[in-house]
Amino acid sequence: EIVMTQSPATLSVSPGERATLSCRASQSVSSNLAWYQQKPGQAPRLLIYGASTRATGIPARFSGSGSGTEFTLTISSLQSEDFAVYYCQQYNNWLSGFGPGTKVDIK
């Protein structure tokens, strides 16, 4: 089983600042890594797939990087609508899935 971990658990950021979220896999998932944003009461939204490809309609301030076991989601300049929980998910092996999430809140 591939175990996904995320850090930090909570990230406090001021609007306009840069946010860097980390995701680690217990074994290589190649570039089969996605990032999601979830706001309270809503379904998750796909932000990034293939570790670095933005999904349709996702603003350019969201970027993903990494491969193998170490991945990063960067939000270059946080907007008010970006305060949410972010999950990573590996889909290299469908027998496991999501990290525990990083909550990005207002500093």
Place this chain on the structure above:
Amino acid sequence: QVQLVESGGGLVKPGGSLRLSCAASGFTFSDYYMSWIRQAPGKGLEWVSYISSSGSTIYYADSVKGRFTISRDNAKNSLYLQMNSLRAEDTAVYYCARSPHGMDVWGQGTTVTVSS
């Protein structure tokens, strides 16, 4: 537009059964792998099950293996999750999602509550 709509959730006693449905529209359902994902109250996302476009390949999380069955009817553009021997820990919002690379389209979710 591309849409997934779940239904079938509700309150069920421990040991009971429910069948969830997910109706797809706005895309060629038979071209896509599909997944069920759940989220317990106040918790993170948990992948539950996955089915290939033809239905020939299926995976389950260990937590539901032997109790849940995923299926699809491509003629009806529908995905299903048969849930048997339900436990309190199965209480969650259940989402279906289109799964070409990660999960790019999600439904709004249906709530399953297992309680006596």
